[in-house]
Amino acid sequence: MRDTTKSVLGASWAMSLFSVKQLMNIVNSGESQDGDTADAFDAATQATGKEFNDDMIHSLFAVGDDLQREIIDLIGSSLTVQALNPAKLMELPILKRSTDTLRSFVPGTNSAVLVKELKNKFGVFNLVKQVPITMDLSDEPPFKPLSELISRALALEEYPRLWVIEGLGHYHGDTFYMDGVVPRKILCGEEYQNIPAPALTMLHAGIGMAFAQHLMMTVNHLSPVSEIREILKEYIHLCHDNSQPGYEGCALESLGLISRHGQFYGETSPTQMVQIVSDELAKIDIDAYGYFWHGVGRATYFLPINFLPGYGSISHACDMIRSTAPDDLALCNAISGLSWGVTMVNIRDPEIMAHWISLQGEFLSSNDGLANGFMSGLIMRQDTTPNAPFIEEYYNHDPKGGVQALWKTMVKDPGDLAMARIYPALVKHKRFGEIFRYQSLDRLVDGLKSE
Numbered sequence: 001m002r003d004t005t006k007s008v009l010g011a012s013w014a015m016s017l018f019s020v021k022q023l024m025n026i027v028n029s030g031e032s033q034d035g036d037t038a039d040a041f042d043a044a045t046q047a048t049g050k051e052f053n054d055d056m057i058h059s060l061f062a063v064g065d066d067l068q069r070e071i072i073d074l075i076g077s078s079l080t081v082q083a084l085n086p087a088k089l090m091e092l093p094i095l096k097r098s099t100d101t102l103r104s105f106v107p108g109t110n111s112a113v114l115v116k117e118l119k120n121k122f123g124v125f126n127l128v129k130q131v132p133i134t135m136d137l138s139d140e141p142p143f144k145p146l147s148e149l150i151s152r153a154l155a156l157e158e159y160p161r162l163w164v165i166e167g168l169g170h171y172h173g174d175t176f177y178m179d180g181v182v183p184r185k186i187l188c189g190e191e192y193q194n195i196p197a198p199a200l201t202m203l204h205a206g207i208g209m210a211f212a213q214h215l216m217m218t219v220n221h222l223s224p225v226s227e228i229r230e231i232l233k234e235y236i237h238l239c240h241d242n243s244q245p246g247y248e249g250c251a252l253e254s255l256g257l258i259s260r261h262g263q264f265y266g267e268t269s270p271t272q273m274v275q276i277v278s279d280e281l282a283k284i285d286i287d288a289y290g291y292f293w294h295g296v297g298r299a300t301y302f303l304p305i306n307f308l309p310g311y312g313s314i315s316h317a318c319d320m321i322r323s324t325a326p327d328d329l330a331l332c333n334a335i336s337g338l339s340w341g342v343t344m345v346n347i348r349d350p351e352i353m354a355h356w357i358s359l360q361g362e363f364l365s366s367n368d369g370l371a372n373g374f375m376s377g378l379i380m381r382q383d384t385t386p387n388a389p390f391i392e393e394y395y396n397h398d399p400k401g402g403v404q405a406l407w408k409t410m411v412k413d414p415g416d417l418a419m420a421r422i423y424p425a426l427v428k429h430k431r432f433g434e435i436f437r438y439q440s441l442d443r444l445v446d447g448l449k450s451e
Contacts, residue, residue, distance in 0.1 A: 114313060114355075116346075116349055116351075117313075117314070117346060117349070120345050121301075121302070121307060124345050125302070125307075127163050127164070128163055128166075128167055131171070135149055135168065139178070141175075141178070143175045146172050146195075147194075149168050149171075149172075150165070150168065150195065150199045153165050153199070154196060154198060154199060158385040158388040161384060162202055162381070162384045162385065163202075165199050165202040165206070165384065166202040166205050166206045168203065169203035169205060169208075169209070169210070170206040170207070170209045170213075171206070172186065172203070172207060172210070173186065173206065173207040173210025173211060177210070177214050183207070183210075184241065185241065185242060186207060186242045187204060187207060187243060187244055187247075188242060188243060188244045197427075198384050198385070200244065200247055200250075200432065201250050201380060201383055201384065201432045202380075204244070204247045204248075205250045205436075206254075207242060207243075208239055209254040211235055211238045211239065211251070211254075212235060212254050212264075213258050213264050213265055215238075216231070216264070216267070216273075217265045219231055220266070220267050220269075220273065221276060225276065225280065228276055228280060229280045229284065232255075232277065232288075235255055236252065236284075239251040239252045243433070246430040246432065246433055246434075248433050249291055249432075249433025249435075249436040250436050251433075252287075253291040253292070253294050253295040253436040254295055255277070255288075255295060256291070256294060257295040257299045258295075258299075259273055259274050259277050259292070259295075260274055260295070260296045260300060261299050275324070275326070278292065278293070278326060278330065289329070289330070290329060290333050290437040292333075293325065293331075293334045293337070294340070294436055294437045296321075296333075296334050297321055297334030297335060297336060297337025297338040297341070297369075297373075298337035298338065298341045299337075300317045300337075300338055301314070301338050301341035301345070306320075313359075314338070314342055314352075314356040315356060315359045317338055318335065318338060318356075318360055321334040321335060329438075332367060332368070332369045332438040333437055333438040335364075335369025335370060335373065335438075336369040336372040336376065336437075336438040337373060338369075338373065339369060339370040339371075339372070339373025339374050339377065340373040340374075340376050340380075342356065342373075342377075343373065343374050343377030343378065343381075343394075344377050344380065347381055347391070347394055348394075350393070350395075350397035351397070351399065351400075353374070353411065354399035354400070354403055357399075357403050357407065357410060357411075358402070358403045361403065364406075365406065365409075365410075368410075369438060370410050371409070371410045371411070371414040372414075372439075372441070374411055374414055375414045375417065375422065375435075376436070376441075378391060378394070378395065378419070379418050379426065379432075379435050382418075382419065383426075392419075394415070395411050395412050395414075395415025396415075397411075421442070421445060422441045422442070422444075422445055425444075425449070426445075428448075
């Protein structure tokens with residue numbers, strides 16, 4: 001019953017953003033599937049959502065749909081015997097979420113941190129959107145040489161440099177599809193051997209985004225699983241075939257980032273698509289499975305619903321991950337990916353990470369995904385913007401609010417380890433793809449030294 005309600009509301013929201021007439025045309029033409037009520041509305045929603053060519057409209061749909069579905073879950077989980085006990089009333093999920101949201105608007109330190117985080121996220125979002133304009137990228141041949149674009153990107157200020165390079169990687173991958181050419185050796189061919197090292201990680205992440213976006217546009221959550229499986233195999237092949245040795249993981253992780261963001265490929269049920277992809281990757285490539293869930297975690301931080309002031313906090317993104325990750329490997333990777341995103345976006349504002357720890361310290365203490373993602377993000381920053389002042393300042397931050405001990409365990413000590421031991425080993429062995437998934441980086445280095 002709950003799934004049917006979600007599907008009906010999802011279809012209604014899509015209809016209100018598109019139009020009743022368009023939806024009826026789709027239904028009357030037979031594009032909606034036969035089956036139970038939930039499937040019928042689900043098919044109508046997907047067909048309508050495919051018509052959302054504007055990023056803003058698709059983002060509005062994603063926010064509204066996520067809110068409707070989450071509210072239904074909150075109401076459902078609140079309709080228990082506990083609801084009849086006045087002493088337990090404020091512990092009900094729907095009231096707790098409402099209280100947390102309202103609390104964020106109360107003037108004070110916490111609200112200032114949330115406002116700063118929101119500004120940082122919007123800043124990165126706008127920065128990425130403006131890459132084609134900033135870098136004067138052509139959308140048709142002839143395309144400017146990648147080497148020229150990289151040189152210009154590396155000359156930018158330290159903070160935006162990483163995001164621009166990722167955008168260039170995405171663009172570079174797209175140019176082959178624009179030319180109607182299957183990407184082959186597009187970062188590992190002879191002409192790419194002199195790419196500056198600081199650009200390699202995010203260039204690979206960018207081409208992974210291009211591969212994932214173009215392939216995922218050919219399927220959706222209603223497609224036969226066999227078709228989705230073949231798409232995943234092709235994606236894995238493209239990442240390995242086009243990456244420099246040791247950087248494959250940078251590209252592989254982007255599948256999770258794209259899959260979780262439906263607006264990248266016209267998917268109206270990205271959560272369902274994530275589960276389908278997850279199930280298939282678990283069968284065909286367990287390494288790709290880990291990278292995928294790391295990307296899902298990173299993507300969750302940037303979901304449209306998590307841009308809503310108050311409601312869309314880091315802790316809310318964490319809760320979303322905990323409710324969808326199917327096992328411990330997926331959970332650890334996704335929390336690591338979330339921590340990676342939080343670190344990268346807010347590298348100049350360590351109090352934002354400290355605030356997250358203050359809210360969910362108990363859970364985060366039982367899962368070292370935060371520390372792992374932070375280390376990876378720090379290493380990424382050091383590799384892309386060597387010795388930028390905000391790197392060391394971040395993990396040497398002295399937090400307030402009684403989280404000093406947790407900060408030392410989750411941030412300060414891992415930061416020291418990352419800079420003194422992990423990063424030099426990854427530079428020596430050129431294995432930066434390894435930081436795009438959850439694993440013991442300390443053991444990784446031990447293994448590299450024995451090679």
